[in-house]
Amino acid sequence: MLIAAAAVPAVAGRTLFGTAWAAGKLVAIITPPHSNPFFATEALGAEAKAKELGHETLVLVHDDDANKQSELIDTAIARGAKAIILDNAGADATVAAVQKAKDAGIPSFLIDREINVTGVAVSQIVSNNYQGAQLGAQQFVKLMGEKGNFAELVGREADTNAGIRSQGYHDVIDDYPDLKLVAKQSANWSQTEAYAKMETILQANPDIKGVISGNDTMAMGAIAALQAAGRKDVIVVGFDGSNDVRDSIKAGGIKATVMQPAYAQAQKAVEQADAYIKNKTAPKDEKQLMDCVLINADNADKLETFALKN
Numbered sequence: 370m371l372i373a374a375a376a377v378p379a380v381a382g383r384t385l386f387g388t389a390w391a392a393g394k395l396v397a398i399i400t401p402p403h404s405n406p407f408f409a410t411e412a413l414g415a416e417a418k419a420k421e422l423g424h425e426t427l428v429l430v431h432d433d434d435a436n437k438q439s440e441l442i443d444t445a446i447a448r449g450a451k452a453i454i455l456d457n458a459g460a461d462a463t464v465a466a467v468q469k470a471k472d473a474g475i476p477s478f479l480i481d482r483e484i485n486v487t488g489v490a491v492s493q494i495v496s497n498n499y500q501g502a503q504l505g506a507q508q509f510v511k512l513m514g515e516k517g518n519f520a521e522l523v524g525r526e527a528d529t530n531a532g533i534r535s536q537g538y539h540d541v542i543d544d545y546p547d548l549k550l551v552a553k554q555s556a557n558w559s560q561t562e563a564y565a566k567m568e569t570i571l572q573a574n575p576d577i578k579g580v581i582s583g584n585d586t587m588a589m590g591a592i593a594a595l596q597a598a599g600r601k602d603v604i605v606v607g608f609d610g611s612n613d614v615r616d617s618i619k620a621g622g623i624k625a626t627v628m629q630p631a632y633a634q635a636q637k638a639v640e641q642a643d644a645y646i647k648n649k650t651a652p653k654d655e656k657q658l659m660d661c662v663l664i665n666a667d668n669a670d671k672l673e674t675f676a677l678k679n
Contacts, residue, residue: 394424396642397445398635400456401433405558405586406611407631408456410675411480414635415454422643424451433525435462442466446473452642454635455490456481459527464489476645478638481631483529487655491645494638494657496629498530501608501661502537505627508663509542509581509606512624516547517578519604520570522563522591523555524583531555534583534608542581551577556587563590571598578603585609585626592622610664610675618669625665631675634659 396419403409416426427448431438438458445453446469453470455477457463467477467489479493487493513519521538524531542548552570556563563582567590571577580595580603582588588607595603601622607614610628617623637659644650664672671677 397450414632418636418639497658498533501627502534506541519579520552560590563587567594585611
């Protein structure tokens with residue numbers, strides 16, 4: 370059963386679901402801020418599966434701050450966690466923190482974002498960002514009619530997903546010489562930053578025809594800025610599969626997105642953590658990819674909390 374991500378409160382540094390340090394079965398779940406529904410859904414999916422499998426949970430938020438993430442891992446170690454589920458705060462900056470947990474005998478199971486080494490985490494379960502980006506780019510090219518000026522909004526530079534998605538976009542779009550990239554700026558996954566960046570881009574490029582975004586939160590900022598400027602003609606495509614973008618698609622705003630299986634991904638990580646805690650069984654492959662799904666007007670009605678309803 371899926372539960373709406375909006376039901377998850379954005380609380381950092383303390384438990385969300387009762388006493389979290391019961392001896393022997395504690396699973397720590399550490400993610401970026403729950404103000405982003407994708408991360409809230411991860412936390413909810415992991416918590417629900419951990420409870421189902423008989424574990425207690427400690428749900429923490431690192432705010433995309435590597436120093437805070439390190440402190441929270443110290444907290445998990447001090448509380449005697451048996452496993453850590455982590456959507457990390459930086460591909461390089463996280464390595465030492467995960468190694469610290471490993472040295473303390475606590476296995477880490479990463480979701481959504483990879484780190485730049487192997488052999489430190491037990492598993493790294495991520496969306497197939499390159500495959501998803503190619504799906505989104507193919508739809509973008511079609512919507513653009515294979516021509517016109519466009520802008521790209523990119524995520525945080527420290528996040529490997531930002532680069533992978535951008536590469537996936539360009540490996541498709543760059544095959545169309547009449548599609549011209551006139552602006553490429555980072556909005557750090559932020560709706561507020563995307564709004565401001567879109568205003569600036571639009572002023573410098575009034576003939577812009579499309580915007581392709583590295584995530585849905587930035588896409589929502591872009592569409593808000595465009596609508597405020599009376600530019601309902603500009604095509605916007607996102608990436609994540611949030612309910613907000615689903616509603617925008619249904620209302621004729623954003624044209625498409627690519628759904629990541631956030632809830633299922635988090636639950637898979639907890640299942641692997643449970644097997645490791647109980648039997649020391651590790652997955653065959655540390656790095657695991659889960660495919661993304663294109664969402665547009667044809668199937669937006671089926672999208673609910675980063676999953677497709679039957």
